[in-house]
Amino acid sequence: MHASEFNVEKFVDIIEKENGTISEVYFVACGGSLVDLYSSCYFINRESSTMTAEWITSKEFVLTPPKKLGKHSVVIICSHGGNTKETVEAAELGVKEGAFVITYTHTPGSACDSEKFHAIVYDWEPETLQKDRPLGLNYSIINELIHRQEPEYKLYEGMKDGITKCDAIIRNATKKFQNKAWNFAEHYYNAPFLYIMASGSAYAQAYGFAICSLQEMQWMDCCYLDSAEYFHGPFEVTDKDHIYILLKSVGKTRMIDERAEVFLNKYAEKYEIIDAADCGMDAIDDSCVDYFNAPLFYEMSVLYRTAIQNKSGHPLDMRRYMGVVEY
């Protein structure tokens, strides 16, 4: 089905009817699509008393599948192009083991958009709402599932509200940060190397910023870090020449990022703070605002990579290997 036809109550009715109570959710994809699934995995492991979740790259899922994978599992698959070989294999493995398999893809008619799976085709335009993108669809499904399986669950209304509100917040924030992004690009578009940090459910946005926005789209060398891990090794490289981007979350892990910022302020000079607290996130309920750092930081990575592209002249869509050579 197309995301515009998606109705979460009816969809979770089907999960319940076909598979009953769910105890594990596996988030399986590659690269940027995998990034998109991280905060949902984090959500389940923090907030659910009936389910656990795992976040795993497709080929590892296929070669070393979880022993628990079965009838009581949901496998959530994402492939933008819809034909990533190992991701399609992962979806097929899920079906074979009796799991409820959801496939997100941007590409109608692709291998992921098959009747073998519960396929959802999403748009990916600047104006596409979060509720119609994989991250928002995941939040809706998980929120509904936990609500039904766990009478004591308290985030149900807050998450629904957040999914609706986050679009305007993100749109305003990217406007507000436009000039800051241009200035960053002006200074650092040609940097030999930089580090990107984030914490909690937003961690994978540092990963995605690094591997997709910079390594893939700008051929720029960089490394991603969990801000909490920064103090247990990586901070030893810090000096006045090293460049850092810190994605500073709002919510329960904010103090982790704050600690990193204090350190950078003392020992580094070239660092960029992208602070979710400057983005109007206080409109979202405190109990679940953490989970909206991820879609915000994703759009910030788009803003920054576009600014870098416009300065570097390296087109974001230029590839030398992906889709160009055999591998």
Place this chain on the structure above:
Amino acid sequence: MHASEFNVEKFVDIIEKENGTISEVYFVACGGSLVDLYSSCYFINRESSTMTAEWITSKEFVLTPPKKLGKHSVVIICSHGGNTKETVEAAELGVKEGAFVITYTHTPGSACDSEKFHAIVYDWEPETLQKDRPLGLNYSIINELIHRQEPEYKLYEGMKDGITKCDAIIRNATKKFQNKAWNFAEHYYNAPFLYIMASGSAYAQAYGFAICSLQEMQWMDCCYLDSAEYFHGPFEVTDKDHIYILLKSVGKTRMIDERAEVFLNKYAEKYEIIDAADCGMDAIDDSCVDYFNAPLFYEMSVLYRTAIQNKSGHPLDMRRYMGVVEY
């Protein structure tokens, strides 16, 4: 207790007596200690039908604890120095929630070596056997737990055998690779940047090689990657000047590393393959040999970082921040 007094049957008797059937295992630590726990987490999620596992940095565990954490949980903590603040907090949280909390530490009398926890003090000498180190102790405990909880479990004898055999394999392998490590250091000790890749249960050895051996101990910039993710973004930076270290596993995820090697062979020039297949790993049973890549690659990272130190003249133990300044 000291690791030399450890008896796995008696220890798991205590787990069963105090906490009954276990359904979740949380592996919680920071930096290098966290690295040490990864393959055990991967093991449980692949091989157990009664337990799931999560691998999480201490401060995130403390600030956003799992809803499932409770009486039916084991929390496995590691802190070499034994006083890492957020790790001690994590152990205390585990106790408060009724979990069975195991703390590994190298430091007798530290906060982790407390009667509040099931503390195990380990030696960390070159001659210390794997069975007496956190990784081997974890494998023994998990193996025994799964064996008791799951009648169909098949790896019990293979894992016991592997834990015993891996020391000689690793010792011989590091001798065999000494000259190769010296040559790598001779060429690349002064490299501005490099990428380190590994797959499956050995992935965190790429992470540890990067954040501990190079970023922390040599102040060298680098980035770690899951080999399976290399093709979904990061490979776009590859050219004849970029430097790669590939930790090539034996076992079920080997084909992931092989695919990366084929690509490097075609498009890169400066890459180092550390191949577990050249290390006598075939003495370990095929069904569980995967899990012995991790301790092998750890010792390889020690070998390589020592070779780099000896060429660079940058002492592995020199720090500018850790234990030197307040943060």
